[in-house]
Amino acid sequence: MNYTKILGTGSYVPRTVLTNDDLKQFVDTSDEWISSRTGIKKRHIVTDEYTIDLAYHASLKAIEDSKIDKAEIDLLIVATVTPDNAFPGVSNLLQGRLGLEKIMTFDINAACSGFLYALNIADKMIKSGAYNNALIVGAETLTRLTDWRDRNTCVLFGDAAGAMIISRSEENNIQDVICGSISDSEGNLICHNVDIKDPSVNAKSVQDHIHMNGREVFKFATRIMPKTIRDLLERNNYQLDDLDYIVAHQANERIIDKAARDLGFPMDKMYLNISEYGNTSAASVPLAIDEAIRTNKLRKGDLFATVAFGGGFTWGGAIIKL
Numbered sequence: 001m002n003y004t005k006i007l008g009t010g011s012y013v014p015r016t017v018l019t020n021d022d023l024k025q026f027v028d029t030s031d032e033w034i035s036s037r038t039g040i041k042k043r044h045i046v047t048d049e050y051t052i053d054l055a056y057h058a059s060l061k062a063i064e065d066s067k068i069d070k071a072e073i074d075l076l077i078v079a080t081v082t083p084d085n086a087f088p089g090v091s092n093l094l095q096g097r098l099g100l101e102k103i104m105t106f107d108i109n110a111a112c113s114g115f116l117y118a119l120n121i122a123d124k125m126i127k128s129g130a131y132n133n134a135l136i137v138g139a140e141t142l143t144r145l146t147d148w149r150d151r152n153t154c155v156l157f158g159d160a161a162g163a164m165i166i167s168r169s170e171e172n173n174i175q176d177v178i179c180g181s182i183s184d185s186e187g188n189l190i191c192h193n194v195d196i197k198d199p200s201v202n203a204k205s206v207q208d209h210i211h212m213n214g215r216e217v218f219k220f221a222t223r224i225m226p227k228t229i230r231d232l233l234e235r236n237n238y239q240l241d242d243l244d245y246i247v248a249h250q251a252n253e254r255i256i257d258k259a260a261r262d263l264g265f266p267m268d269k270m271y272l273n274i275s276e277y278g279n280t281s282a283a284s285v286p287l288a289i290d291e292a293i294r295t296n297k298l299r300k301g302d303l304f305a306t307v308a309f310g311g312g313f314t315w316g317g318a319i320i321k322l
């Protein structure tokens with residue numbers, strides 16, 4: 001039987017830190033408002049680095065942690081909504097920078113659920129027997145799409161990357177991954193791409209900023225997170241008590257708190273690092289898993305669930321034994 005396991009993890013954040021007080025220079029906000037409504041205290045933002053740079057540093061750490069020879073990696077997937085180019089993909093450029101030969105590489109866009117989509121795809125491709133070792137990365141520079149004058153959105157996001165090596169194994173450690181989406185025709189969380197251009201003018205392409213209806217996103221998130229965890233438990237014949245930890249997408253501490261209360265799961269077993277990084281979209285889950293492992297919150301043998309939601313709307317979840 002082809003099973004899969006996590007062989008290594010890594011993460012990277014840019015050095016520059018923007019605190020809630022720093023944000024007061026641009027918008028009418030306060031540390032008190034941001035902290036109490038979201039749990040965010042600061043975020044790391046790019047100044048001279050791009051998505052590929054964050055992805056590269058996180059990947060190097062994951063490869064080192066996995067102790068495999070990078071030549072054994074035969075699949076590379078990058079989840080991002082902030083690729084540096086329309087094409088080639090971040091994954092293709094990352095392949096070159098890491099010196100990986102002639103393997104299949106592609107980017108996927110499932111917003112903040114992107115890493116769980118990448119995990120789902122890689123897990124199934126390895127379980128099919130066609131691939132052995134996948135490097136999967138969530139890398140984002142969402143602050144490049146941020147409208148720094150829109151206090152509804154600019155306080156929420158930060159930049160980061162997280163990476164994971166998952167491999168074929170005799171042990172059934174990545175036990176289940178599920179993903180889904182519903183089409184949000186209202187555009188409750190959207191960043192428009194470049195418009196159709198008039199050939200006679202041929203103006204330079206400009207990308208729009210992030211637009212969000214926070215209340216609708218909040219409602220969706222607090223509904224889908226507990227549902228996804230319950231679905232995972234039921235599909236795999238587990239009880240809530242069997243979980244040592246839940247690592248949820250770090251979008252808002254109040255969303256995580258409400259999901260924990262709905263489930264009846266102790267808040268001290270919900271991993272939290274949002275105060276330091278804000279919402280880093282597809283990087284949020286792998287960054288949190290990597291940190292939880294490094295800080296010994298997650299240990300070898302632990303069973304944990306991870307869950308994310310994002311623009312689209314999309315969602316994903318997994319049950320993993322370390």
Ligand SMILES: CC(C)(COP(=O)(O)OP(=O)(O)OC[C@H]1O[C@@H](n2cnc3c(N)ncnc32)[C@H](O)[C@@H]1OP(=O)(O)O)[C@@H](O)C(=O)NCCC(=O)NCCS
Pocket residue numbers: 028029030033034037038112151152153155156189212213214215217218221251252279309310311
């Ligand atoms: C964005 C969010 C924190 C707003 O919290 P909220 O409690 O719903 O706040 P509201 O939208 O009701 O706004 C309340 C007031 O605060 C104001 N406000 C909004 N952002 C503010 C800020 N940064 N600082 C100060 N005031 C702010 C609003 O203008 C509003 O003022 P008004 O009542 O005078 O109109 C919350 O809705 C949320 O987290 N939604 C989910 C967002 C998310 O997770 N997005 C990413 C998904 S991957």
